[in-house]
Amino acid sequence: MKRIIASFLTLALATISCQFFFPTQTPTTPPLTETSATTQWDDRSIFQKGLVTSAQSILNGLKGASVYHIDFNIESDMRHITGNEEVHYTNTETKDLTDVRFRLFPNILGGEMKISNLKVDGIDVDVKYDLRNSLMIVPFEKAFSPGQGAVISMDFAVTVPDNVDLNYGVEAYYDNVLALAHAYPMIAVYNEEGWNAEIPPQYGDVTFADMSFFIVKVTAPRRVTLVSSGRETDRSEDGTSQTVTYEAGPARDFYLAASDQYKVFTKQLGEITLRFYTRSDLQEGARSGLEDAARAIEDYSARYAPYPYTELDFVSTPTLALGIEYPGMIAITEWIIEPGQGYLEATVAHEVGHQWFYNLVGNDQLDDPWLDESLTQFVTLQYFTDEYGVNGAMGFRQDLQGRWDNINDARIPVGQPVASYSEDEYSGIIYGRGGLFFDALREKMGQVAFDAFMKDYAASLSWDISTPEKLKAIAEKHCNCDLTDLFQEWIY
Ligand SMILES: [Zn+2]
Numbered sequence: 001m002k003r004i005i006a007s008f009l010t011l012a013l014a015t016i017s018c019q020f021f022f023p024t025q026t027p028t029t030p031p032l033t034e035t036s037a038t039t040q041w042d043d044r045s046i047f048q049k050g051l052v053t054s055a056q057s058i059l060n061g062l063k064g065a066s067v068y069h070i071d072f073n074i075e076s077d078m079r080h081i082t083g084n085e086e087v088h089y090t091n092t093e094t095k096d097l098t099d100v101r102f103r104l105f106p107n108i109l110g111g112e113m114k115i116s117n118l119k120v121d122g123i124d125v126d127v128k129y130d131l132r133n134s135l136m137i138v139p140f141e142k143a144f145s146p147g148q149g150a151v152i153s154m155d156f157a158v159t160v161p162d163n164v165d166l167n168y169g170v171e172a173y174y175d176n177v178l179a180l181a182h183a184y185p186m187i188a189v190y191n192e193e194g195w196n197a198e199i200p201p202q203y204g205d206v207t208f209a210d211m212s213f214f215i216v217k218v219t220a221p222r223r224v225t226l227v228s229s230g231r232e233t234d235r236s237e238d239g240t241s242q243t244v245t246y247e248a249g250p251a252r253d254f255y256l257a258a259s260d261q262y263k264v265f266t267k268q269l270g271e272i273t274l275r276f277y278t279r280s281d282l283q284e285g286a287r288s289g290l291e292d293a294a295r296a297i298e299d300y301s302a303r304y305a306p307y308p309y310t311e312l313d314f315v316s317t318p319t320l321a322l323g324i325e326y327p328g329m330i331a332i333t334e335w336i337i338e339p340g341q342g343y344l345e346a347t348v349a350h351e352v353g354h355q356w357f358y359n360l361v362g363n364d365q366l367d368d369p370w371l372d373e374s375l376t377q378f379v380t381l382q383y384f385t386d387e388y389g390v391n392g393a394m395g396f397r398q399d400l401q402g403r404w405d406n407i408n409d410a411r412i413p414v415g416q417p418v419a420s421y422s423e424d425e426y427s428g429i430i431y432g433r434g435g436l437f438f439d440a441l442r443e444k445m446g447q448v449a450f451d452a453f454m455k456d457y458a459a460s461l462s463w464d465i466s467t468p469e470k471l472k473a474i475a476e477k478h479c480n481c482d483l484t485d486l487f488q489e490w491i492y
Contacts, residue, residue: 041067041088041151046247047213050231050328052271055308058463062250064090064149066212070184074220074258076240078173081158085185090149093190099139100152101195105182105206107133108199109171110161115185118154135197136185158183167202168321170331175318178224179331180256182207189364189465198366203426204418205365205372211463213249218256220244225262227277227315229254229328250463251327252359257315269294271310278316278337285337285344289314292345296352299386300379303451304356304458312355314348323347325354346380346396353379356458362465367417369426370491371466374414374434381435403432415468415491437490444486445479453478 044059051058067088074081091097106113108131115136118125128137138152160173160180170181189196189208200206218226222242230248237243248254263280266273267290274293276286293314297307309328316334322343324331330351336343353376357363363371377400384393404410407428412421414434421429442450453475461470468491476483 044213046215046233047249050247050249050310051308052306052310054306058250058308062211062463064092064147065210065250066090066187068184068212068214068216068254070214070216070254072180072183072216072218072220072256074178074218076221078178078221078224078258079160079162081160081180081183082156083158083184084153084155086151086153087185087187088149088151089187091144091146094146096143096145097140097190098143099137100144101188101190101197102136102138102185103182103188103197103207104129104134104136104185106158106160106171108166109182109206110163110166111171112157112159113183113185114157116155116157118152120152121150122153131197131199134199135188154185156185164318164320167200167206168324169317169319170206170321170324172318175334176259176261177315177317178256178258179315179317179319180258181324181326182253183256184254186253187212191364191465196364196366198419200366201418201423201426203423204369207253208364208366209252209362210465211250211252211362213247214251214254215245215247216254216256217243217245220258223260224258225260225264225277226256226258227262227275227313227329228256229326230309231311248328252362253327255326255329255331257317257329257331259315262315265290267291267294269297272297272307273311274314275311276314278314278332278334282316282334282337284339286314289332289337289344289348292348293352295387296349296383299383300353300356303382303386304454305360305462307355308360308462312352323351325351325358327359328355330354346384346399349383350376350380353383360463361458361461363467364465366419368415368468369418369430370414370434370437371468371471373430375438377431377435378438381439400432400435403428404436406432409433413490413492415487433490440490441475441483441486444483445475445481449478449480450475 048056069086071084072081089100104113118127125138162173164172164174172179189210196208219241220226222237222240226244228246229251230246232244233247234245261279262277265276265286274290276290278286301307311328313329315331316337317331319331319333322333322336357375358372365372381396384396407424412425412429414429414437457474472483
């Protein structure tokens with residue numbers, strides 16, 4: 001997730017800141033929800049309504065993507081959550097795997113997550129923990145061959161921090177808002193590096209995840225409004241509690257926010273319903289944010305690929321970032337929704353851009369942050385240019401340059417992992433110089449070839465994971481040129 005770090009007007013570091021067949025469920029685990037009890041693991045029909053028509057064909061693809069059935073019970077104090085997860089995991093690699101690894105992010109976000117009753121296909125398994133208990137290694141009794149799958153089930157208990165001290169407060173109950181990011185046991189990505197897992201720096205994004213499917217049942221106090229990734233499919237109320245079921249997918253994460261302060265403002269854009277949840281006195285900002293979001297979606301859908309979901313929800317939270325992206329959801333820090341703050345449109349345009357570059361086209365956000373953050377900064381510059389012309393985009397261009405100027409235009413390569421930068425360098429290089437790199441790439445390639453490259457990049461890597469090598473190869477195909485020198489100057 002991300003954040004943009006400085007902004008437009010001042011660079012005073014306001015922090016703006018990812019077909020198989022298992023017909024039988026684990027017999028010892030009770031069904032999670034009515035939906036999941038009656039849903040076959042390979043039945044993707046429930047996800048169809050959450051996708052716009054042009055994106056629905058993806059439901060025939062993504063063979064072996066993980067399917068999560070999660071149950072969250074949020075207690076009345078909004079800080080203690082118990083739950084159950086059953087996930088159908090398939091080895092989609094080309095080699096045998098001896099274990100599967102889960103990230104338990106609450107253990108490094110200032111809260112706590114404890115796992116119990118873990119089973120693989122109904123059989124108890126002893127797990128190992130690492131990385132300050134943020135990594136759980138689940139061994140297989142016998143190595144899993146490619147295509148082999150299992151249902152892994154567990155109970156969990158989460159305590160959410162009551163402050164926003166760590167990682168911009170992505171996960172917190174603070175100021176009457178529950179921001180519940182990465183709060184379920186989340187399968188890590190396996191790639192040529194093996195299982196990807198590390199402790200993320202405080203100033204970068206936390207997750208790196210494959211496309212998955214989610215059916216999530218949330219039980220929470222009735223007084224709060226619940227907002228989540230995906231689409232609501234069922235709701236019931238009982239005394240002081242409510243139970244709501246959601247489907248989401250394909251998606252790289254599942255995010256939930258809840259508050260008793262939320263009012264909702266809505267805008268329809270073709271097949272897409274946009275909603276902004278915030279305090280009622282922030283109506284003006286919410287409506288303005290929805291207009292900005294609609295313009296950004298139209299611009300990016302025309303330039304890159306159609307926005308894939310039928311919903312996009314904004315929620316105001318007390319995050320210290322200006323905004324943070326999640327699949328089909330965006331968290332916006334509350335103060336910039338107030339009139340006259342000047343940060344809202346750039347933040348909305350940036351975070352909406354991440355729906356393409358982070359979610360639709362994924363990347364390793366810890367190793368290659370420029371593929372999501374720098375590209376999204378450029379996308380935001382392109383949004384301002386498309387909407388207001390070159391002169392109208394000058395403010396945002398100066399923002400990119402200003403961030404780089406803040407570190408004296410240091411020629412530090414753009415293509416490094418988050419952990420290799422100091423916090424100031426991360427802002428200056430990834431959010432400043434990196435955005436300017438794409439502008440230099442456009443100049444080198446020419447506008448027509450660059451536009452064709454961006455469309456091809458988004459289309460050919462939709463629902464997949466990009467790498468610097470893939471990006472460079474697609475660009476070179478479109479300019480019919482060798483871009484090594486340019487990458488040498490900026491990236492390597
Ligand atoms: Zn970002």
